[in-house]
Structures are given as structure tokens and as C-alpha cells.
Amino acid sequence: MTQEELGKGEVYYNYAMQEFPSEERPGTSVFYKDGAGNIFHTYSSYARGLDILIGAYNWLDLAPKGRDEEGLKHGMAWVRHHDRYGEGNIVGIK
């Protein structure tokens, strides 16, 4: 990302120009290295394409309340660092 992109409010992310609220954007990329040492890029995924990396989402999807994101500013607004939830605290009260 460049400062010019920041100025326009849109950045290239997930294969399209869009707004993103951070100078950093998450993603995963996959590579293969052959016997001769050549390296190839085989795949990249971003945004909700990363959902499948989150095992806890799969457990939540089995529960009656699901991910319970309705009314949140964004889907992951309830997420805290694992040392920041506090005992017995349920995050995400609307």
C-alpha cells in the first residue's frame, strides 16, 4: 500500500480496490519449492477467506447463538487478545 492509496481512502485488497480501516491488512499466501529450488506462488486468500483458519468459529457455528455478530460494528468486534477477556466476561453486549 502506498500513501497515495491511503489518501484516496481505497486500497487494493482481496483482488479489488476497497476501503480498509488499517495500514495493515491480513492474508495468507501459499508457495511451492521444487527440487531445483524454484519457488512458485500457488494461492493467496484474504478477508473472510481466512474464516476457515479459525477453529473457534467452527465450534461457534454449531452453537444456538452462532457467531452472534448482529449489531456489532464489525464481525470481529467482540474479539480480544486471549489474555484480555477477564474471568467470566462475555464480550459483545450490544
Place this chain on the structure above:
Amino acid sequence: MSTATSKRESPKVVPPAEWLAARKELLKKEKEFTRLRDELSRQRRELPWEKVEKKYVFDGPQGKETLADLFGGRSQLIVYHFMFGPGWKEGCPSCSFISDHIDASVVHLAARDVRLTVVSRAPLAELEAFKKRMGWQFHWVSVIWQRLQL
């Protein structure tokens, strides 16, 4: 972006036979979804590849590493870009949530010829301090001058 989560205020409570019938009906859709997911994964593996010509250098716990080094002796490399910019006081909470799932997977992936590595833009010292706080063990390197995502 929100998922389509339907929270029913008053769930329908039914006798066991009716419950089982409804469950079996959903199972058909679940099986169809599983097959579709397998098919999508197959198509993902059939995507063409592109050769990486750019020379990347990473700052890791053992010193400078190239992209080839990141493979750690495996032929497949998966890199997760963790949002942690230079000077941030801590890593992004959502990326931390994803990364809480990494350590348990690393040994299994290695057994399937996959190296899983995390990359961020913050300097290594900042990454290592946060990694210690979070209790993570996974391989985490810094790429200060370039984004790895292609």
C-alpha cells in the same frame, strides 16, 4: 462484514421423532456442502502457479532468512500475514485470534510437508515481545521493507 446468523427468539420445541426428521433433512445439506467444499479445494489446487522472482529477506530468530529458508526443509510453505505494523504496542486482536490456532497445527502440517510461518512488518524485537506475552511458539519473522503478499 457480518455472517448470516439467525438468532431465533423463540425456538420451536418438538417431540424426538420430529427432531430427528428435521436433523436428517439438514444432514443432506451438510453432506452436499462437504462435497462442494472438497470440489472447491480441488479447483483451488488446480489454479495455475506463478514463479516468484523477487528476492525477499526476512529477519528471524536465527538471523536473516530468504523465502527459500522459510520453507524449513519442506516443499510447501504457507505464510500468514499478521497485522502488526512498526511501532504498534501490540498485534491486531483478530490476527491474534487466528494465531491462537497455529501452534497446535504446526507439527501436523510438518508431517504433511507443509511449513507454516507468520510474517509481520514490525521489527523482530517487537514481534518477539508480543509473542512471549501471548505464549506462542510458532515461527514469526519480520519483513520491514516489503510486503510478502503477491
